[in-house]
Amino acid sequence: MKRRWLCGVALGLALVTAVVWAFPRGQADGAAPLRLSGTYLQLTAGHLEWREEDWEELFAYFRELGLSELIVQWSAYEDSRFYPDAMAPGTKPSPIESVLRLADRTGMRVRLGLAFEERYWTELAKKPEELAPYLETLAQRSVAIAQALWPLAREHVSFTGWYIPQEIDDESWREPEYRQLLHDFLARLGRALHEIAPDTPVAVSGFSNGMTDPVAFEAFWKNLLMQAPQIDTVLFQDGVGAHKLDLFELPLYAAAIRNAAVETSREVVFIVELFDQVAGPPIDENPFQAVPAALPRILQQLEVAQRYASMAVAFSVPEYLSPKGGQAAGLLYDEYRVACVTKACRAAGQ
Numbered sequence: 001m002k003r004r005w006l007c008g009v010a011l012g013l014a015l016v017t018a019v020v021w022a023f024p025r026g027q028a029d030g031a032a033p034l035r036l037s038g039t040y041l042q043l044t045a046g047h048l049e050w051r052e053e054d055w056e057e058l059f060a061y062f063r064e065l066g067l068s069e070l071i072v073q074w075s076a077y078e079d080s081r082f083y084p085d086a087m088a089p090g091t092k093p094s095p096i097e098s099v100l101r102l103a104d105r106t107g108m109r110v111r112l113g114l115a116f117e118e119r120y121w122t123e124l125a126k127k128p129e130e131l132a133p134y135l136e137t138l139a140q141r142s143v144a145i146a147q148a149l150w151p152l153a154r155e156h157v158s159f160t161g162w163y164i165p166q167e168i169d170d171e172s173w174r175e176p177e178y179r180q181l182l183h184d185f186l187a188r189l190g191r192a193l194h195e196i197a198p199d200t201p202v203a204v205s206g207f208s209n210g211m212t213d214p215v216a217f218e219a220f221w222k223n224l225l226m227q228a229p230q231i232d233t234v235l236f237q238d239g240v241g242a243h244k245l246d247l248f249e250l251p252l253y254a255a256a257i258r259n260a261a262v263e264t265s266r267e268v269v270f271i272v273e274l275f276d277q278v279a280g281p282p283i284d285e286n287p288f289q290a291v292p293a294a295l296p297r298i299l300q301q302l303e304v305a306q307r308y309a310s311m312a313v314a315f316s317v318p319e320y321l322s323p324k325g326g327q328a329a330g331l332l333y334d335e336y337r338v339a340c341v342t343k344a345c346r347a348a349g350q
Contacts, residue, residue: 013162023054029135030034034302035340038069038108039317041118043082047095052279055098059106061333069313070108071235072099073205074165075145083149096152098311103158108211110158111203112149114142117163124172128181135185138166150196161201162193167237168206172216178324179220183227205235205271208253225264233267233301234260236309238301241293242281243271249298254308270305270312274298274320274332292320295339 039062062070075083075096093101096112103110115138123134140294146162164186173179190202209215212326225231236257239245245253254270261268266315280288305312316319323330 003015011290018201034299034306035066035312036302036314036317037082037311038067038071038313039321040071040073040313040315041099041318042073042316043075043080043095045079045080046099047082048250050095050098052093052098055102058324059102059108062108062317063106063322063339064333064337065333067317067320068108069111070099070103071111071163072096072113073163074113075149076115076141078117082196083145084152090265096149099151100156102157108158109160110156110164111161111201112153112159113165114145115172120166121209124178127199128177131178135139135181139189139192141187142189143196146193149332154197161203161233161321162197164189164202164204166204168204170206170208170212170220173220174212179223183224186224186228186231190228194230201232202230202271203233203235204231205237205303206257207237207239208242210239210249213250214256218260219254221257221260222252222263229269231266233269235269235271235313237271237272237315238304240301240317241275241290242277250301250304251307254304258308258325268309269317270309272298272301272305272312274314274316289318292325292328294334295332298336299340 072082075081082094084094100110102108117138120138126134142164145308165297166185168182173182175200184203193202194200206221212220221234225234234257236254238254240247240250259270260266273291276297277283277287277288278291302312319325320329320332321336322333
């Protein structure tokens with residue numbers, strides 16, 4: 001069985017608790033409506049070709065959904081840069097410039113992600129002495145990007161913080177030697193980011209694979225946040241769309257990371273996965289593929305988010321909750337807008 005920690009009495013108590021929290025019980029009159037506050041934006045090479053009309057259309061969808069928070073997942077992906085290059089100025093605004101300008105205009109707040117490389121996940125499987133220099137180089141690259149971004153970002157009222165794109169799971173860092181490398185990486189990078197832009201918050205995200213129990217998950221994050229005081233905000237991926245956690249287990253892990261954040265005086269933000277993965281590891285060996293999830297399931301995720309976090313952001317509106325994501329995403333956009341914006345739905349499945 002995958003989740004070996006759930007056994008005997010612990011299994012019974014965990015499932016009872018999870019059922020109570022995960023499924024609709026009816027909310028008290030005056031409870032806040034179930035609604036997304038923001039979304040991730042995952043930039044790709046295709047965005048380099050976008051015209052201003054494309055960006056304006058996307059932000060119009062954000063506005064219709066009532067979004068106020070935008071997390072740009074990365075400013076550089078592999079060798080692609082999405083910010084202005086001082087050595088090779090372009091003939092049109094970079095994606096980051098367009099995002100910040102439109103966010104200023106529409107009143108959205110933007111966190112800018114830094115450097116991301118796909119090899120990050122394969123590097124985590126290496127020995128500590130091999131992983132250490134990679135993390136050092138990765139931190140240096142993110143610092144260089146932040147330095148290049150800061151003159152632009154500080155001119156925009158929408159810019160509210162940095163985002164470290166390296167997601168933190170609960171399997172890769174189990175051994176003490178690996179945890180120390182992670183703590184050093186986050187502390188070093190966080191310290192450098194605060195030196196570049198004093199008083200600018202720094203955020204990281206993480207998720208559970210369901211292989212460690214919620215008590216250990218809470219202890220892991222509490223220790224991490226104590227060892228890396230430069231991190232201000234934790235974004236918790238609910239893992240439902242990627243089938244890492246189900247709706248029975250989700251409240252247990254949400255409570256665990258909320259407790260770790262509260263005990264270390266940090267903000268916790270919930271990431272609601274709007275998709276349902278249908279291909280790719282660990283399902284099969286094909287490339288990752290996902291489709292928009294059903295609205296009733298998303299509302300159940302939002303209900304958990306409402307209980308345990310300061311806000312809920314989507315992963316992600318452009319692909320799965322807007323007409324830009326295709327026909328199915330456009331239909332979900334219409335359904336969500338009617339149910340959760342026009343009618344301000346207040347109970348999961350409503």
